[in-house]
Structure formats: C-alpha cells, structure tokens
C-alpha cells in the first residue's frame with residue numbers, strides 16, 4: 213500500500229479522498245452542477261456515471277481545480293480542490309488526449325516526467341527513466357515508444373495520456389471517459405490496470421463514463437443526471453435498492469422515481 217495514499221502530509225490518518233458539500237457550478241448562464249454532496253472513498257474505484265451532458269466533466273474539472281465559477285466545499289486529499297500541493301498527488305486525464313503530437317511517445321513522457329519528477333543529476337535522471345519505462349509498460353505501449361504521437365490511433369493516444377497521469381504514482385487518478393473508442397480487449401485490459409492500481413498502490417480512482425456496463429466494474433458509483441446526483445452507493449446496493457438486475461435498470465428506475 214502506498215503510504216502517501218493512506219497518510220496525510222502531516223502523517224495523520226485521513227478521511228475520504230474527495231468530499232463535496234453544496235457544490236454548484238455555473239457555465240455560461242446555466243447552473244450545470246446543482247448543490248452536490250458526495251464522498252469518494254480512498255483506495256477504491258468510484259464510477260461517475262450519467263448521460264452525455266449531465267455534468268460529469270464539469271465535476272471532474274472542479275475537482276482538479278480547473279473549473280471556474282465553482283461554489284460550495286470541495287476537499288481533495290484533505291486540501292481544497294486545486295491546491296498547489298495536490299499537483300503531484302492527483303493525475304488527471306481529460307477526454308481529449310493532451311500530448312504533443314510532434315513529439316515521440318518517449319519524448320512526451322520525458323517532458324512530463326521532467327515537470328512531475330524534477331531534480332538534477334544522474335540519480336534523478338535514472339529515476340525519471342525508470343518511471344517512464346514503468347508507465348509505458350503499464351499502458352502496454354512499450355512497442356511504440358519511438359513513434360510520433362501524431363501517428364498513433366485514438367486509443368493509443370489515450371493510453372499515452374494515461375501513462376503521463378501515472379507518472380509518480382499519484383494518490384488520486386481522475387479519468388474522464390478513459391475507455392471511449394477503445395476495443396473490448398483494451399477496455400478490459402485498462403480496467404484490469406485500474407483494479408491493479410488500487411490493489412498494489414492503494415490509488416483512488418474516479419472514472420467517468422456514460423456507458424452503464426462499466427458501472428459493474430466499479431466499487432462504488434455516483435449516478436448523475438441533469439447536474440444533480442441521483443444516487444451514491446455500490447452497484448450491488450443500487451440494484452438491491454431498486455429491485456433491478458443491472459445498474460442501467462437501477463438508473464432508469466431512479467430517474468422515473470425522481
């Protein structure tokens with residue numbers, strides 16, 4: 213278990229990875245998140261699920277501190293969302309791959325490793341090299357390290373972004389629809405990697421998706437609709453509570469009830 217995941221910077225045991233109360237966001241003239249209250253437990257995979265446009269990306273942006281006009285209380289790893297000390301502790305992968313297309317995969321990783329794992333001298337350089345090798349292996353891209361990012365497929369590009377987010381083994385990984393456009397084998401492999409991260413490093417994952425079948429792969433779920441939280445629970449509890457067989461049916465049941 214990663215010590216950083218279970219201990220605060222001061223060394224004291226901590227509460228949830230994320231805690232929100234009264235979280236609202238206005239975009240343009242619309243209130244796209246309305247008075248949300250939820251927690252994300254540490255060391256587990258929490259799925260943020262809901263239809264396109266319900267506010268998932270907005271919520272994740274608020275969490276990493278890049279969303280303007282967010283009000284309410286949002287605490288991440290014991291600090292206010294966006295706090296500078298969270299920069300190296302939170303990995304964030306946006307929907308659009310954020311890599312330099314005119315650099316090779318390895319050059320991209322080198323670039324971000326230099327920012328995230330600063331330091332001079334041979335030991336620091338060796339650490340960065342070992343870390344880039346590790347994350348490229350984790351996302352199964354070791355055969356493409358010398359390829360220009362601009363020549364990669366969409367799925368491969370997403371995995372480069374994910375590799376960047378894995379540098380330094382962050383305590384919290386925030387992934388915005390990481391499996392969109394991936395084939396079933398890659399999707400399965402990525403979910404295996406996510407579970408592996410929680411098991412081996414105690415990493416907390418918050419993964420958004422609009423595909424309800426991905427819900428079954430999560431330990432806990434936040435179900436959203438129209439900027440509001442419909443439910444927060446385990447997939448099993450949601451199915452049991454609604455008397456349904458799948459999370460998708462549970463979601464529809466909750467929508468009708470609302």
Ligand SMILES: Nc1ncnc2c1ncn2[C@@H]1O[C@H](COP(=O)(O)OP(=O)(O)OP(=O)(O)O)[C@@H](O)[C@H]1O
Pocket residue numbers: 239240241242244262263264265266267268269270271422
């Ligand atoms: N710049 C903006 N100005 C005004 N409204 C916006 C802006 N960006 C997004 N929105 C609106 O905010 C709402 C939430 O968008 P958001 O991208 O968070 O949804 P989402 O659930 O992530 O959708 P998707 O699954 O399609 O990515 C949408 O109704 C969208 O139209």
